[in-house]
Amino acid sequence: MMHHGRKILEAVRLGPGRLPLGQDFPYRSWSRCVEEYGLEPGRCGPIPLVSHREINTAREALEDKLVFAYEEVDFLYSVVGKIGYCVTLTNADGLTLAERADRSSRFYSDTERPGSVWTERFAGTNGVGTCLRDGAVTSVYQDEHFFEDFIEMSCAAVPLFAPDASLWAALNVTVRNPSLQRETHAIALEVVRKSAERLSEAIFRRSHGERTILKLWKPDGEPCLLAVDADHAVVGADVAARAFLKLPRTDFSPFSLWRLFARDPAAIRNDPGPSLPMRLTRLDGTELRGYVYGPSAPNAAPRARPAPARAAAGAAEAGGVTLDQWAGAEPRMTRSVDILRRLSRTGLPILLLGETGVGKDTLARAYHAESPRAAQPFVALNCAAMPETLIESELFGYAGGAFTGARKEGSAGRFVQAHGGTLFLDEIGDMPPHLQTRLLRVLESGEVAPLGSGKIRKVDVQVIAATNHRLEQRIADGAFRADLYYRLAGVIIHVPTLRERADKEAVIDACIACTAGRLGVRVAPAARRILLQHSWPGNLRELYLVVSRAVSLAEGKLIEPHDLLLTVPAMPPDPLHAQPEARAPAGPSADVRARLDEAERAAILDNINACRGDVAAAAHNLGMSRATLYRRLKAHGITRRG
Ligand SMILES: Nc1ncnc2c1ncn2[C@@H]1O[C@H](COP(=O)(O)OP(=O)(O)OP(=O)(O)O)[C@@H](O)[C@H]1O
Numbered sequence: 001m002m003h004h005g006r007k008i009l010e011a012v013r014l015g016p017g018r019l020p021l022g023q024d025f026p027y028r029s030w031s032r033c034v035e036e037y038g039l040e041p042g043r044c045g046p047i048p049l050v051s052h053r054e055i056n057t058a059r060e061a062l063e064d065k066l067v068f069a070y071e072e073v074d075f076l077y078s079v080v081g082k083i084g085y086c087v088t089l090t091n092a093d094g095l096t097l098a099e100r101a102d103r104s105s106r107f108y109s110d111t112e113r114p115g116s117v118w119t120e121r122f123a124g125t126n127g128v129g130t131c132l133r134d135g136a137v138t139s140v141y142q143d144e145h146f147f148e149d150f151i152e153m154s155c156a157a158v159p160l161f162a163p164d165a166s167l168w169a170a171l172n173v174t175v176r177n178p179s180l181q182r183e184t185h186a187i188a189l190e191v192v193r194k195s196a197e198r199l200s201e202a203i204f205r206r207s208h209g210e211r212t213i214l215k216l217w218k219p220d221g222e223p224c225l226l227a228v229d230a231d232h233a234v235v236g237a238d239v240a241a242r243a244f245l246k247l248p249r250t251d252f253s254p255f256s257l258w259r260l261f262a263r264d265p266a267a268i269r270n271d272p273g274p275s276l277p278m279r280l281t282r283l284d285g286t287e288l289r290g291y292v293y294g295p296s297a298p299n300a301a302p303r304a305r306p307a308p309a310r311a312a313a314g315a316a317e318a319g320g321v322t323l324d325q326w327a328g329a330e331p332r333m334t335r336s337v338d339i340l341r342r343l344s345r346t347g348l349p350i351l352l353l354g355e356t357g358v359g360k361d362t363l364a365r366a367y368h369a370e371s372p373r374a375a376q377p378f379v380a381l382n383c384a385a386m387p388e389t390l391i392e393s394e395l396f397g398y399a400g401g402a403f404t405g406a407r408k409e410g411s412a413g414r415f416v417q418a419h420g421g422t423l424f425l426d427e428i429g430d431m432p433p434h435l436q437t438r439l440l441r442v443l444e445s446g447e448v449a450p451l452g453s454g455k456i457r458k459v460d461v462q463v464i465a466a467t468n469h470r471l472e473q474r475i476a477d478g479a480f481r482a483d484l485y486y487r488l489a490g491v492i493i494h495v496p497t498l499r500e501r502a503d504k505e506a507v508i509d510a511c512i513a514c515t516a517g518r519l520g521v522r523v524a525p526a527a528r529r530i531l532l533q534h535s536w537p538g539n540l541r542e543l544y545l546v547v548s549r550a551v552s553l554a555e556g557k558l559i560e561p562h563d564l565l566l567t568v569p570a571m572p573p574d575p576l577h578a579q580p581e582a583r584a585p586a587g588p589s590a591d592v593r594a595r596l597d598e599a600e601r602a603a604i605l606d607n608i609n610a611c612r613g614d615v616a617a618a619a620h621n622l623g624m625s626r627a628t629l630y631r632r633l634k635a636h637g638i639t640r641r642g
Pocket residue numbers: 299301302303304321325326327354355356357358359360361362363468540541544627
């Protein structure tokens with residue numbers, strides 16, 4: 001076999017017309033590597049790896065999309081991981097934001113870890129870099145890679161375009177397997193393509209939630225999406241629709257749908273409800289079939305949690321749940337809402353108690369949005385998701401230069417940011433004891449003194465605290481101050497678990513309607529029975545996750561029991577989410593629980609080490625929230641060094 005480097009240089013010299021059949025794809029990239037970047041196809045230099053701070057900044061910039069993407073990355077990994085592939089998601093600069101992989105697998109290559117930057121300029125022809133450079137679906141199979149280092153690897157990457165048609169990410173699968181069949185890799189590429197399609201559709205529909213969405217099949221069998229307002233003006237189009245219907249790629253301004261299709265207003269629905277098949281006729285007479293989705297009901301899907309930095313924009317953001325929607329038809333919750341409404345002018349601190357995923361955060365935002373403070377900021381701080389050393393400065397602020405690493409201009413702190421509005425202290429049970437004392441002082445005096453500054457600020461804040469700990473037990477253990485508890489507990493709201501809710505069946509059906517139903521997917525009676533019997537340790541969060549995943553897994557238009565994945569742990573082993581046997585609602589036996597615990601501990605340690613102590617990155621890898629990971633670290637007695 002001709003030496004890899006010589007083969008590439010020879011191909012570049014000969015030009016595309018003279019390459020063996022099927023070899024013209026890498027040619028363009030190979031020739032860029034040689035002629036544009038001046039690379040030599042010997043050994044690749046080190047792949048750039050950015051700091052955790054940069055990874056986090058890049059993640060924050062895309063957070064509204066990542067909430068959808070992580071779920072799809074997990075799903076994709078659950079499919080292709082079985083044949084050794086890892087899954088990565090990068091931003092448009094090739095910076096790896098998330099990775100799902102079996103690090104112990106012989107097919108694993110640790111070059112793909114979060115923070116690694118995959119561009120053609122550094123890594124030569126490769127799945128992510130070439131996909132981003134061309135903005136096109138890309139498969140790079142073994143020796144199609146430019147550098148010899150990568151010729152045992154195969155990657156398949158698909159570009160992700162935002163609703164405004166800008167390129168924002170690449171979804172990629174990679175395997176290091178010299179015996180991989182080209183056909184297997186072609187199938188993997190199709191799976192990635194489908195995942196990317198689903199993800200882009202979810203983001204498009206989310207961003208046009210109040211519009212009617214038309215999903216039309218192009219003659220090549222691929223879908224394209226249009227968003228249409230109540231007057232039948234096209235107000236959005238995905239990248240496929242723009243190309244197919246010859247719409248402007250940028251500078252999109254609304255225009256009548258009837259400039260593209262023969263007038264047929266009856267085909268377009270404006271009311272929420274399940275999707276309906278439809279057909280439209282193009283002006284040249286060709287017919288396009290597809291589906292029409294009415295605008296989302298206000299509480300149509302699990303919502304992205306606003307990032308703390310953006311939380312000031314308020315819970316009143318479109319798509320928020322109202323207090324009545326939050327309570328559903330559960331009498332304890334409607335009573336709580338009633339009490340909260342009556343107290344909303346008093347500013348009494350509110351303490352929300354309930355298991356993970358029951359909707360405490362959602363309630364806090366809904367309460368703020370309907371309170372007299374709605375026009376003022378809603379600011380959140382998760383006390384478990386932050387290293388102890390940071391909570392103090394984040395909460396109370398600091399003066400410029402107050403400590404090493406402090407921002408020059410200092411920070412006002414969340415209390416001051418929330419002035420006039422609401423401060424939501426999530427996971428208050430995890431607040432370190434010395435900060436409990438300081439928090440108590442602020443609550444009593446209404447004054448904050450930022451670290452390192454003599455200035456005292458008066459603050460007027462509605463405090464809502466939440467926890468899923470048994471606070472009485474923590475008080476008895478000396479881990480939580482009783483006086484702080486009484487101070488926070490102006491009114492205590494117990495949020496029931498999903499399994500305790502009187503309207504559990506209605507909640508499950510509403511979830512089915514707004515996830516599966518909207519996509520025209522039905523749930524088989526046997527699957528619905530399992531949903532009703534399941535004990536839902538992860539509550540609403542778990543319910544939405546399980547049903548959305550089942551929609552993706554369901555072949556055809558029917559969710560069957562096996563699509564729910566409720567008979568085996570569906571997530572990376574996390575006892576909080578560990579799913580008891582659907583047919584044995586009493587939950588896993590003690591030794592199953594112990595095995596899960598052991599597996600979880602190993603998975604956590606493995607990920608924390610692999611992410612060099614970056615808890616946010618490890619949490620993403622493990623598919624759990626940072627708060628959950630901090631809780632699990634504590635539960636396993638894993639302490640952080642340094
Ligand atoms: N009334 C509701 N209708 C629909 N979805 C809801 C409702 N309440 C909560 N959810 C969804 O359930 C999930 C969990 O809710 P939330 O984050 O508020 O729970 P939590 O109790 O604060 O959880 P944790 O304590 O673990 O942070 C979210 O995806 C949220 O959008």
